[in-house]
Amino acid sequence: GNSVTQMEGPVTLSEEAFLTINCTYTATGYPSLFWYVQYPGEGLQLLLKATKADDKGSNKGFEATYRKETTSFHLEKGSVQVSDSAVYFCALKGGNAGNMLTFGGGTRLMVKP
Amino acid sequence: DGGITQSPKYLFRKEGQNVTLSCEQNLNHDAMYWYRQDPGQGLRLIYYSQIVNDFQKGDIAEGYSVSREKKESFPLTVTSAQKNPTAFYLCASIDRASGNTIYFGEGSWLTVV
Numbered sequence: 244g245n246s247v248t249q250m251e252g253p254v255t256l257s258e259e260a261f262l263t264i265n266c267t268y269t270a271t272g273y274p275s276l277f278w279y280v281q282y283p284g285e286g287l288q289l290l291l292k293a294t295k296a297d298d299k300g301s302n303k304g305f306e307a308t309y310r311k312e313t314t315s316f317h318l319e320k321g322s323v324q325v326s327d328s329a330v331y332f333c334a335l336k337g338g339n340a341g342n343m344l345t346f347g348g349g350t351r352l353m354v355k356p
Numbered sequence: 357d358g359g360i361t362q363s364p365k366y367l368f369r370k371e372g373q374n375v376t377l378s379c380e381q382n383l384n385h386d387a388m389y390w391y392r393q394d395p396g397q398g399l400r401l402i403y404y405s406q407i408v409n410d411f412q413k414g415d416i417a418e419g420y421s422v423s424r425e426k427k428e429s430f431p432l433t434v435t436s437a438q439k440n441p442t443a444f445y446l447c448a449s450i451d452r453a454s455g456n457t458i459y460f461g462e463g464s465w466l467t468v469v
Contacts, residue, residue: 286462
């Protein structure tokens with residue numbers, strides 16, 4: 244079946260530091276890949292997505308590129324802010340699993356001023 | 357505005373009691389899902405429904421029940437058979453018309469006291 248593995252947190256960074264959160268996946272077929280963000284006390288929000296190989300999703304300064312050769316979808320941001328502190332979830336959908344969303348375990352990011 | 361509404365946001369339950377979490381959407385989406393979130397374990401699928409009057413078990417359905425009598429509504433009942441119900445519960449729906457974009461509710465916190 245499908246699975247998503249992301250780096251364990253928490254990740255603690257200073258403001259303006261470079262962020263990378265690794266995400267790798269296992270799936271049959273051709274899934275779509277997503278990053279969701281959960282701010283404290285809130286539900287999940289879609290951050291960005293990519294639906295085919297080599298696509299780059301981007302939003303709010305975050306980027307992730309769908310790398311089929313390495314089955315990865317790493318999340319990056321060049322300069323993090325305190326307001327980026329949240330839990331980030333990598334997810335995939337599709338392939339042979341249809342509309343089912345499969346999530347990674349989440350990575351907590353803490354940005355210090 | 358269209359969206360997914362979950363209620364209540366916070367709920368306390370005594371051991372041995374059943375409780376029902378509400379999920380309503382006015383987005384005209386066919387598919388709806390319930391996920392459970394535990395610290396360090398990411399999101400896990402409880403139940404899903406692809407169409408009215410039909411639903412399927414997800415990965416952790418034991419101790420839960422659902423109904424889908426109306427397109428707009430997908431309530432989740434946490435029964436007394438659920439041994440560890442304290443968690444954050446997220447409802448979601450999918451818009452197939454926009455390439456299967458997933459929309460989440462804001463979540464419900466359930467605590468057993």
